[in-house]
Amino acid sequence: MTTTDSTDLTRLGHAFAEIMSSHDVSRLDEIKAPHYVNHNAFAEPGLEGSKKVLGAIIAGVPDLKVTAEDVFVSADGSRVVGRYRYEGTHTGNLLGYPATGKPFLMHSIDIWRVEDGKFVEHWDELNTLDVFIQIGAVPPPRQP
Numbered sequence: 001m002t003t004t005d006s007t008d009l010t011r012l013g014h015a016f017a018e019i020m021s022s023h024d025v026s027r028l029d030e031i032k033a034p035h036y037v038n039h040n041a042f043a044e045p046g047l048e049g050s051k052k053v054l055g056a057i058i059a060g061v062p063d064l065k066v067t068a069e070d071v072f073v074s075a076d077g078s079r080v081v082g083r084y085r086y087e088g089t090h091t092g093n094l095l096g097y098p099a100t101g102k103p104f105l106m107h108s109i110d111i112w113r114v115e116d117g118k119f120v121e122h123w124d125e126l127n128t129l130d131v132f133i134q135i136g137a138v139p140p141p142r143q144p
Contacts, residue, residue, distance in 0.1 A: 006073040006077060008117060009073045009077060009080050009114060009117075010071050010072075010073055010080070012031055012080055012112075012114070012117070012118075012119070013068060013071030013072075013073075013080045013081075013082040013112075014068045014071055015030065015031050016031060016066075016068070016082065016084075016110070016119075017066040017067055017068040017082075017084055019031065020054065020064065020066035020086075021064065021065050021066050021067075023054075023058045023062075023064065025051040025054045025055050025058075026051075028047060028050055028051055028054065029047070031118060031119055032047050032050060032118060032119045032120075033047070033115065033116070033118040033119065033120045034046075034047050035047075035120065036050060036119060036120060036121070036122070037120065037121040037122070038050055038121075038122045039121070039122060039123045039124075040053075040122065040123075040124055040126075042095065042128075056094075056095060057094065057095075059092045059093060059094075060090060060091075060092040060093050060094025060095065060097070060099070061088035061089065061090060061091070061092070061094060061104075062088075062091060062092060063088050063089050063091070064086065064087070064088040065086075065087050065088060066084055066085070066086050067084065067085040067087075068082055068083075068084055069082075069083045069084060069085055069107075070082065070083040071083075077114070078113060078114060079111060079112065079113055079114065080111075080112045080114055080119070081109070081110070081111050081112075082109070082110045082112075083107065083108070083109050084107065084108045084109075084110060085105070085106075085107055086104075086105070086106040086107070086108065087103070087104070087105050087106075088103070088104065089101065089102070089103045089104075090102050090103075090104060090135040094135070097132070097135065097137040100135045100136050100137075102134060102135045102136060103134070104130075104131045104134040104135055105134070106126065106127050106128070106130060106131045107127055108124050108125060108126045108127070109124065109125045110122065110123070110124045111123045111124070
């Protein structure tokens, strides 16, 4: 593994939010390696799977804005961890749910393994249940 400066890796984590907010799926090539592995149930394998799922999200939420709230680099420089805020309005088909016109807010925690200055593997924790409740796809839990 080629070492990369931690400042560059922090910028990589911020670039993720910038690219997501720009809606330009081709820019994922800037930060993800061709052999990218995504451990996310919504994404198909590889870099092309990432592009496909981002395209589907943008179709459902064309005003999507992603903000990096925190980005950290592991001491050995092999991992980038980010805490992100996703905001938008559900005005198109979102992962099989027809448009509701409702706004939503979601947070995620993403962990990437890095090699040669690019993301090569990804794990995340997404609050998708809360999104589906906010857009009306799933009823809110009953109060006791």
